[in-house]
Amino acid sequence: MRLKVAAFLALAAGFWLPQVQAGVNVGSTRVVYQSKEKEASLALSNSGEDGVPYLVQSWVSPFDNRDDSSDEFIITPPLFRLDAKSQNNLRIIATNTQNLPTDKESLFLVNVKAIPAMSAEQRNQNVLQIALKTTIKMFYRPANLKGTLPQAVEQLQWRAEGGKLTVHNPSGFNVVVSELLINNSASKGMPEVIKPLSTVTTPIALKNSDTLVLSYINEYGSTVKAAPVTAH
Structure with missing residues (x-):
């Protein structure tokens, strides 16, 4: 399992605050999208350990071009608020897969970026806001693929x-x-x-x-x- 976490830093001023611990957990380390199915799902949860809601953004990218967004899939909801101690499911929907190979799997990445909300106390301070990005593999598996x-x-x-x-x-x-x-x-x-x-x-x-x-x-x-x- 290789989960990649990248930090995106928005600095309001030159003061350092302790690192925020992410509360958003991804329910799986990979997604297998069976082509015969209309969609695949991925569970997310906010553990509530830090007591704050998160703004969650999700998208699919090609495995070999991780900076791009895939044309073959959409995720809904693409952007939403996840409150502390709550859950939500991402729906991954194939929209343009007719040109993908039918004799082998195609490999993509599901990206989930979680941005913590500021507390009332933080709004009155100079803060460092950290968004955490989790990336997992998604395998698009053709219906006629033989074997295991x-x-x-x-x-x-x-x-x-x-x-x-x-x-x-x-x-x-x-x-x-x-x-x-x-x-x-x-x-x-x-x-x-x-x-x-x-x-x-x-x-x-x-x-x-x-x-x-x-x-x-x-x-x-x-x-x-x-x-x-x-x-x-």
């Missing part, structure tokens, strides 16, 4: 080419990498996601007969350790 994610992991083809690790994903599923062990040692240099129908060459040193163990993130956000495989 565990089967896709089993089908990964690990090869040593030129002394470097190459992995081919012949399936239509995105495989999110948690950790890769080579001969029981953790390796750095794997991509965050092994995309469907793709081949990735990494900077990781590898030779034939090395043993690899991949840990990946499943649809529920849990880490799963795959069976050991041998490089060819």
